[in-house]
Amino acid sequence: MKLRIRARINLIGVAAGIGLLVLLGLSLMKLSAVMHEDIAVGTRHAVESAHGVLAHYETLERNGTMSRADAQKAALTTLSAMRYGDNDYFWVNDMQPRMLMHPMKPELDGTDLTARTDADGKAMFVQMVDIVRKNGAGFLQYNWTKPGATAAVPKLSYVKGFAPWGWLVGSGVYIDTISDAVWAAGVSLGLLALLVAAIVLLCGWRIGRSITVPVETVTARMRSLADGDTDTAIPGLDRGDEVGEMSAALTVFRDAAVVARGLELEQQRVVAQIGxxxxxxxxxxxxxxxxxxxxAYAAIERDFNQAVERLSTALAAVRASSDAIGSGASAITQASDDLSHRTEQQAASLEETAAAIQEITTTVRETADGTARANVAVAETRAEAKASGDIVRQAVDAMGGIERASAEISEIITVIDGIAFQTNLLALNAGVEAARAGEAGKGFAVVASEVRALAQRSADAARDVKARITVSATQVDRGVALVGDTGRALDRIVERVEEISTLVATIAVSASHQSSGLQQINIAVGEMDSTTQQNAAMVVENNAAARALSGKAGDLLGLVERFRLAEATRGRGYGGLRALAA
Incomplete structure (x- = not known):
């Protein structure tokens, strides 16, 4: 919130007035609370005194001095005559509730108070009984009509139960007097607060004016000084307060503005000359x-002159350099043309070399592939020779088995021949014995003769088989010897095949290495060819760049010729450029 100083000072007075009003309200609230407390304490003490009267007569009843009816009657009579404060009284009712004694409204005596309500519809006597039953005693506020009046006003009552007789004694004070007293106090204090607030506002207005009027005057002079008025006097220089200090500071600003104006005129002249x-x-x-x-501007003058001088020297050097660049660019162009021609010849030679090496690489690769296939064939032959050797060894083993079987058969035949010989002897003996037996042994002699003939045939057959087996054994021995020779020959073949396989494998590895080496050589030659082609392209580009550089040098020389140089800087050339760089 943006407020002027005068408004802020007046705001202090307004805040003070508001504070007084708030303090007044709090004071009145405190006064009302204190008066309510005093009335409540006084009412409670009065009801406790009345309760003491009931206790006195109940003591007389217990002592037998009075009957209950007489004691209760005497107690009611005493309480109806008791007064305190501003003609305040006591009443008594039982817990039904039923009014037993009311000194101001005797027409209520003996009536049922259950349906009795105040102006707001509050059943105050029923609530009084509830308070006594719950707490034994307590306060209750309700509206009740004053004696001799028609309108109900707020009333604060205190009730306390008397248990021996089942009674409730109470008394109340009309608290409208509190509101009247608070209102009267509020009016008097409000008038006093308004008076104080008016005094504070008046003092604030006077003090604010005494501050803001000089400040506004100095502010107006500041604005005129900002507009360029350096001749008008500064107000407030004779004051000894902060306004006087502001005026003194403003004087310093005015003097600085005068100096600044002179400097501005001088600066305008310098800027015009530089322009x-x-x-x-x-x-x-x-x-x-x-x-x-x-x-103050001598440094600018010196720096500008030196900058122009150096620029002139640099342009003169650029002019000389442009001539040199043009000549150098022409030489570079001629050299680039020669280099391009030689590079093209070298590229053609490399291309032919690459083609020849490619053919050699293809031939060596085919040789390596053929050697690899021969190595595979030799390896297969070696495997087959080894397998044949294994078969021959198995055949030799089989021949040995046949030889052993022939020997065993010869032994068996020898046994059979022996058996035939023994059978022949037995048949001969049987024939002798049959001959001795005569006629009785003729049949047996025939059998013996047949057995002998059978034994003879068996012996002949055995000798024939033995002869054949002997011949077979001889042939088997020759076969075993031949198969053994064959196995040894196959072993020598396998050894030679293995040597050939080793040689072929070595040749295959060498051919593979030669193929790889030639492939690397082919790649290297291809890269050299590619590099030579790139160099040829770069030579062409360099040639074009040299021609472009020559053209740019001519353009640069044309641009430099547009500048008008001092005669002293025209002939400095490269020496001036070196001096400028130094």
Whole structure:
């Protein structure tokens, strides 16, 4: 929130007035609370005194001095005559509730109070009984009509139960007097607060005016100084407060503004002269120089003149360099043409070499493939020879088995021949015995003769088989010897095949290495060919760049010729450029 100083000072007075009003309200609330507390304490003490009267007569009843009826009657009579405060009284009712004694409204005596309500419909006597039953005693506020009045007003009552007789004694105070007293106090205190607030606002207004009027005057002078008024006097210099200090500071600002105006005029002259020189520079004229600047701008004058001088020297050097660049570019172009021709010849030679090496590589690769296939065939032959050797060895073993079987058969035949011989002897003996037996042994002699003939045939057959087996054994021995020779020959063949396989494998590995080496050579030659082609392309590009450089050098020379240089810088050339770089 943006407020002026005067409004802020007046706001202090308004805040003070509001504070007084708030304090007034809090004071009145506190006063009302204190008065309510005093009335409540006084009412409770009065009811406790009345309760003491009932206790006194109940004691007389217990002592036998009075009967209950007499004691209760005397107690009611005493309480009906008792007064305190502003003619305040007591009443008594039982817990039904039923009114037993009301000094101000005797018409209520003996009536049922259950349906009795105040102006707001509150059944206050029923609530009083509830308070006594719950707490034994307590306060209750309700509206009740004052004696001699028609309108009900707020009333605060205190009730307390008397258990021996089942009674309830109470008394109340009309609290509208509290509101009247608080209102009267509020009016008097409000008037006092308004008076104090008015005084505070008046003092704030006077103090604010005494501050804001000089401040506004100095502020107006500040605005005029900002608009360029350096002749009008500064107000408030004779004051000894903060406003006087502001005026003194404003005087310093005015003096600084006067000095700044002089400096501005001087700066405008310097800027105008620099502007003229820059205009000539924009027209490619490098002859203008600055002269006659004030001491504050001497550095600008010196730096500008040196910059123009160095620029002139640099342009002169650029002009000389442009000539040299043009000559060098022409030489580079001629050399690039020669290099391009030689590079093309070398590329053609490399291309032919690459083709020849490619053919050799293909031939060596085919030789390596044939050697590899021969190696595979030799390996298969070696495997087959080894397998044949194994078969021959198995055949030798089989021949040995046949030889052993022939020997065993010869032994069996020998046994059979022996058996035939023994059978023949037995048949002969049987024939002798049959002959001795005569006629009785003729049949047996025939059998013996047949057995002998059978034994003879068996012996002949055995000798024939033995002879054949002997011949077979001889042939088997020759077969075993031949198969053994065959196995040894196959073993020698396998050894030679293995030597051949080793040689062929060595040849295959060498051919593979030669193929790989030739492949690498082919790749290297291909890369050389590609590099040579790239070099040829780069030579062409360099040639084009040299021609472009020559053209750009001519353009640069044309641009430099547009500048107008001082006569002293025209012949400096490269020496001036070196000095500029240094």
């Amino acid at each position: 003229d020189a820059l205009s000539q520079l924009a027209e490619s004229d490098l002859t203008p120089r600055l002269d006659g600047f004030p001491s």
